Amino acid sequence: MLAVLAGSLGVSGALYLLLRLFWPGWYLDWLYRRNSLRLGAIVMGYLEQGKYLIDIFEEQVKRWPKKxxxxxxxxxxxxxxxxxxxxxxxxxxxxxxxxxxxxxxxxIYNEPEFVWTYLGFMKVGYQTACINYNLRSKSLAHSINASGATVLILGQGPELHQAIQEILPDISGITVYVQGPLPEPKPISFLSFDLVMNNISDAPIDRSARKHITPFSTNVLIYTSGTTGLPKPAPVNHLRTLGAGSSFETFNMTSEDIVYEPLPMYHSVGLLLGFGSCVTKGATMVLRDKFSAKHFWEDCRKYDVTVIQYIGEVCRYLVAQPKNKLDGQHKVRVAVGNGLRQDIWTEFQSRFKIPRIIEFYGATENPSGSVNLTNKVGACGRASPYLRQFSPVAFVKWDLEAQAPFRNRQGFCVPVRPDAVGLLIVPLSEGRFSFQGYRGPKEDTEKKILRDVFEKGDQYFNSGDLMRIDKEYYLYFNDRVGDTFRWKGENVSTTEVSNILTSLAFIHDANVYGVAIPGTDGKAGMVSFHMTDEGATSLSPTMLAQISRHVNEMLPGYARPRFLRFQTQPELTSTFKQLKAILVREGFDPTQVRDPLYFLDPSTQVYRPLDNTAYTQIMAGNVPM
Incomplete structure (x- = not known):
């Protein structure tokens, strides 16, 4: 018996040494593969039982009606x-x-009305288009019209009422129903949704009302700026909704967990991952109307929160708060989110004593995603050669000057080596890796597809994200490319901002891009422009006031450019496309840029000249941007 045991141990030891020698990351690969198989089995189990998220919700109602x-x-x-x-x-x-x-x-704002409206529309098989309540003017009208909806359910709040009243001529085919009190004076086209709801039965709705639903039917439309243009509605089907709602199984979420949700519910992170996971597990969500760094940890202690959701900007704001002796006193066992910068990660985790951080990477329309299971600082996943057999993503060289994937003499893309930065792309195939595209013009979808990537006829989804893989195959987010950058946790479309600025009569052309500011997440918006009047050499105070008023009225806060650069001649490529690489490199340093520079003064929300003193204060973090 001892001999057999000794022999077994010897074989096991030899196998372990061989694995360490020829496959050093085998344990991590097994861990990630096991997680993927587990989540897949959970989703397939739901489908085999004919269950979607709304069916699971109704089961939880029967199980815990008073919870x-x-x-x-x-x-x-x-x-x-x-x-x-x-x-x-x-x-x-x-x-x-x-x-x-x-x-x-x-x-609708983050409030219970959003939740029961979404659930109610799932009960009868509607598709819900989640409109960003920060949008205004042209962007707002476009988002509503692009959804294909003929009815808009408008939440409570005078700001929302005013925003819709301003665009009524542009959404003439839409009937507006208002939750809560109607505004005074009431626009003739505003109707009361509450009046209809309050005079109708609250008994359960039979499942036959949604018998037309399949796993591939659209559940929600989540808006993304993608890489070009105005916000675009990305369809999320019921299958992907189940996948998102099962994702918190990664850290063994249970019905006893309490999730803190300060993120907007119109985004997939808040709605599909956060709320969806609470439904599938029968858990509880603490919903905030909006994020507050001051009250974040107070709320976590008050409500015994065990799971917090974040975006990188949230973590930065929390770390910037004055230190408190109660910082580490809470019941939070895991933080889950994306965009947590590597330089903030360690301080955030150690100061607030968070046992585990689950950083993930993904996008609403992206056929693939990744997750960091091992607390590896700064990483958002793993992409080893073994794992890529099951999730065959690729990373290709990006041409910064051309703002396109680099092509070799044969016309094919070039893979990058480990520790290099490359564009993340995903092979498209029927079934596992499909891209549903956007609702709207076909060209919006076509712009996200790369063809003839490694061989003639192949097709890949263009994520628009530059990523880095280290020598251990951990994956790190690097930057956005093309016509989109991230600021304040939101995607900013450079095309949209440019179109809004050039609607001012005295601005002929506007080149929009993102620039880095120390101590902030993402890129702050900057615009280089030249005037209709070719003889102009600077902006007058009246022009600055007009630009300030225009962007404040037409753009949500995160999309307003923080810096302006006046150029007598625009930077163009040989094919007359706007050239951004040089402008991004020069940034807003007045010692490097000879052109007049301006910045958006946060205290007045008006642009004023940027001199060396203001630049130094901004770089030192003394001016909140």
Whole structure:
């Protein structure tokens, strides 16, 4: 017996040494592969039982009717309560004439109304278009019209009412129903959704109302700026909704967990991952109307939060808060999110005593994604040769000057080596790796597809993200490319900002790009422009005031350019395309740039000249940007 045992140990030891020698990362590969298989099995189990997210919700209502699903502003709302309100919302949709399978746009703040409206529309098989409540003017009208909806459910709040009133001529085909009190004076086209809901049954809705739904039917439209143009609605089907709602199984989430959600529900992170996971596990969500660095940890302690969601900007704001003796006193066991910068990660985790950080990478329309399972500082996943057999992503050289993938003499893309930065692309195939595209003009979808990448006829999804893989095959986010950059946790479309600026009569052309500011996440917006008046040499105070007023009215806060650069002649390529690489490299340093520079003064929200003193203060972090 001892001899057999000794022999077994010897074989095991030899195998272990061989694995360490020829496959040093075998354990990590096994860990990641096991996680992927586990999540896949959970989703397939739901599908085999004919269950979608709304079916799971209804099961949780029967299991825990009195348990809190949402805690909002100190009030607890039970699973049973949301079941009743969502049944009313679904029936109200039918009552006002919305047909099965139709798209309904909603523009609602983070509040319980958002949740029961979304659930109610799932009960009757509608597609919900989640409109960003920060949008205004042309961007807002475009987003609503692009959804294909004929009905908009508008949440409470005078700011929302005003935003829609301003664009009513541009959304003439949309019927607007308002939750809560109607504004005074009431626009003739505004109707009361509450009046319909409150006079209708709150009894459960039979599943036959959504019998037309399949795994590939669209559940929600989540808006993304992609890499070009105005916000585009990306369809998320019920299959992907289940996948997102199962993702917190990665850290063994249970029904006892309490999730803190300060992120907007119109984004896939808040709605599909955060709320979806609470539904699948029967857990509770603490919903904030908006993020507050001051109250973040107070809320976590008050509500016994165990899981927090973040974007990188959230973590930066928390670290910037004055240190407090209560910083590490809470019940949080895991933080999950994306965009946490490597230089902030360690301080964030150690100062606030967070046992585990689950940093992930993904996008609403991206066919693939990744996750950091091992607390590797700064990483958002792993992409070893073994794992790429099952998730065959690729990383190709990016031509910074041409703002396109680099092509060799044969016309094919060039893979990058480990520790180099490359564009993340995903092979497209029927089934596993498909790209549903965007709702709207076909060219929007076509711009996201690369063809003849490594061989004639192949097709890849262009993520628009530059990534780096280290020698251990850990994956790190590097930057956005093309016509989009990230600021304040949001994607900013350079084309959209440029179009808004050039609508001013005295601006002939505007080249928009992102520049780095020490101590901030993402890139701050900067615009280099030249005037309609070719003899102009600078901006007058009146012009600066006009630009300030224009961007404040037309753009959400995160999309407003922080810096302006006046050029008498624009930087163009030989094919007359705007050249950004040199401008990005020069940034907003007045010692490097001879052109007049201006910055958006945060105290007045008005642009003023940028001199060496202001530049030094900004670089030192003394001017909040």
């Amino acid at each position: 809190a699903l949402i805690i909002f502003q100190d009030r607890k709302y039970s699973y049973e309560y949301f079941d009743q309100k969502s049944s009313q919302a679904g029936r109200a949709g039918i009552e006002i004439g919305i047909k099965p399978g139709s798209t309904v746009a909603i523009m």
